[in-house]
Amino acid sequence: MSDQPHLQVKDLSYRYEPEAPLALDGVSLVVPHGQFVAVLGHNGSGKSTLAKLLNGLFLPTEGQVTVSGMDTRDDGKVWDIRRTAGMVFQNPDNQLVATRVYDDVAFGLENIGVPSEEMPARIDEALKLTGMLEFADRAPHLLSGGQKQRVAIAGILAMHPEALILDEATAMLDPRGRKEVLDTVQRLNREQGITVVWITHFMQEAATAQRVLVMDHGKIAMDGTPREVFSQVERLRALRLDVPPMTHLAQLLRQRGVDIGMDVLSVDDMVKEVKRLCPSCLNS
């Protein structure tokens, strides 16, 4: 079962309306179980469309999408697919249904027909995993953006999914909320082995993923580890994307003749490189 690719996309094309241009154009992609994939791309590159095709909210115009072997075109499987691949959306206000955090986490369980007696344990577990247990009785509108997104994630976790698809889930949050949500999702990926598709336009977030996809005009333009992708600075520029700040700094230093490595992504990497080049610097 787990040898099978978790999310599989074959020659996928999608258009919103019959005459509209292709939003996705022949995308093929295999995501194994437990992988953390970041998807980058400027507005209109097709990354959100891809997300909605992954759990059957949209159906392929051409090609095929399978989740754990289930085809999203199969009518009988659509609810299993959505339970397996949970989705978090951009606007934290527009995805919570109930007037109380606890009841909202129950919403998905009610929909998939979990017996009432089993719900409290699953809700508590999900709230604990997202660190929201102490807010169980709060009204959603009194929470911060990051907390609301964590409630949305808890609502999905309670359904025991195998994959999380986050469609720019941090785009409307402040830096603290962004970190909160990213930390939560990374922990779930590490500890629960949940496959993550993290759609974002923040380069720093993508730098922490295992794999980075860059989309452009409905096609996958780049695919590789963060180091492989972000070292191609010129290519990223051409795709109208920035590189993480430390990668940018390394590139500027290299242009001025400093012999710094190509694969600097984070502040830690930069510190390591500086220490290598100048062992006596940064001693404090």
Added chain:
Amino acid sequence: MLRDITLGQYYPVDSVVHRLDPRAKIVLAFMYIIAVFMVPSLWLYLPVLAYLVLATWLSKLPARMMLRSLRPMRIILIITFILNLFFASGTTPLLRLGRVTIWQEGLMNALVFTFRLVFLVTGSSILTLTTSPVTLTDGLERLASPLKVIKFPAHEMAMMMTIALRFIPTLVEEADKIMKAQTARGADFESGNLMARARAMIPLLVPLFISAFRRAGDLAMAMEARCYRGGEGRTRLNKLQFRTRDLLALLTMLALYLVILLPGWLW
């Protein structure tokens, strides 16, 4: 300014009445309203008063909460009293003020009608004070579900009420934000006559509606992503259970009916 709106008037304490099945409470409230209309004479309001005091005490509601529910009604109460006092005629004059006569029957009528309103409002507010809006919605859905046979959308109605409750604070906040944004650009919501003010609301309402529709679209997509597919095959977090105490509560209401109606049958 818009933030003062509190939704419902739920008073969260733990009491026997709070714990009653919402269906039992809704039925009780209906039976109580009918009882108040059936009270035949002034002194038979005494058992109703006793029932109300007992219910208030059992629900651990402060008396001022109950009286506060009368405040928005005060003008209607006064008008009811005055109209009935001066415009009824009878046989026993009580007081002559120039050409106007106040009759004893008029006074009785005025008191009966005024008390009827007072008891209706305070009594039915116990329902909303002791039941959270969500529980109330749940109860209504369950009570209305037999009507599904005649295609009455009980689940859909309850879901709409829940979503409305969830989004009112969000939309109020948004209205506030738009209002400030428009004020900052010179819009004036506070002066001018009624027409001018109504017209000033247009730049507030148009963006608010647009955003509400967008939210509805987003929410529908999010609900579908969380496997929502209507009421069919859905389980509920809170199972409603009709217990002995709910039966006892309904029996107290029967007792009240007996006390109110027996004198009329016996004499």
